[in-house]
Amino acid sequence: MKVIVLASQKGGVGKTTLTGNLGVAAELAGDGPAVLMDTDPQGSLSAWWNARQADTPALAPATLAELKSKLGALAEAGFAYAIVDTPPAITDAIRAVVALADYVVIPVKPSPHDLRAVGRTVEIVQEQGKKFCFVLTQAKGNALLTVQAMAALSAHGMASPAVMHDRVDYASSMTDGRTVQETDPKGRSAAEMADLWRFIRDEMNESTKARKAALA
Numbered sequence: 674m675k676v677i678v679l680a681s682q683k684g685g686v687g688k689t690t691l692t693g694n695l696g697v698a699a700e701l702a703g704d705g706p707a708v709l710m711d712t713d714p715q716g717s718l719s720a721w722w723n724a725r726q727a728d729t730p731a732l733a734p735a736t737l738a739e740l741k742s743k744l745g746a747l748a749e750a751g752f753a754y755a756i757v758d759t760p761p762a763i764t765d766a767i768r769a770v771v772a773l774a775d776y777v778v779i780p781v782k783p784s785p786h787d788l789r790a791v792g793r794t795v796e797i798v799q800e801q802g803k804k805f806c807f808v809l810t811q812a813k814g815n816a817l818l819t820v821q822a823m824a825a826l827s828a829h830g831m832a833s834p835a836v837m838h839d840r841v842d843y844a845s846s847m848t849d850g851r852t853v854q855e856t857d858p859k860g861r862s863a864a865e866m867a868d869l870w871r872f873i874r875d876e877m878n879e880s881t882k883a884r885k886a887a888l889a
Contacts (some may be wrong), residue, residue: 674748674878677756678774680798683790684761684781687810689841692758695778696730697852698870699754708733708752712740712770713760724850730756737769739790743775748876768797776877777805780837783812783822795829806831806876811839831876835869838862 677695679688692709707730711718722732731752734742740757747755759770769775774845778796781791791807798805807826811821819836826832835845838861846856853862 674752675754675775678777680759680767680768680777681780682762682794683787686782688780689758689814691780694852694866696756696867704866706752707754708747710735710757713758718758721850722806749759771801773800774803777803780808780810781821783809786824791881793807806833810837812836813839830839833872835865835872
């Protein structure tokens with residue numbers, strides 16, 4: 674089982690929305706079974722999942738103390754991916770979860786304040802030696818700031834070419850336990866989420882191949 678951790682010390686970047694959407698995207702792409710893990714005491718991901726009618730992806734809430742053992746149990750149960758939502762702003766908590774990751778996704782809004790704040794999260798991920806990518810969230814179409822943010826992030830690590838744009842369907846779909854791929858499968862948001870999942874999946878696979886080649 675591969676563990677994907679969504680990490681950001683900055684709140685309000687769409688981390689929980691992205692976690693739920695990635696779990697559904699993995700299932701729709703035929704890459705499941707996927708399980709979502711909610712380590713945020715606010716429980717927003719769990720509340721969204723409880724409103725769902727679909728059975729997949731699964732949900733496994735966990736405290737930080739339980740996370741390692743629960744991940745082991747979920748791997749034994751046959752899940753292919755665990756996608757973990759984390760609390761914002763708590764450095765030690767983020768570090769503890771990142772330590773268990775195979776891959777880290779760092780959501781970032783294209784604003785000067787958010788770009789300045791992302792540095793500490795990157796430091797934590799790099800301290801743990803984890804492969805990661807940035808994902809721009811709540812981006813404004815072809816705005817110059819979006820292009821500048823992509824360039825700035827690319828100087829510090831891999832930036833996903835698939836961007837989450839600032840559309841109302843991301844928020845509205847989450848109100849009843851669905852995602853953009855379920856409310857409007859042919860919409861632009863659904864396409865970018867499918868593209869994002871494929872990018873993350875392929876990056877993880879390349880990373881795994883590189884590690885195996887290094888050990889051979």
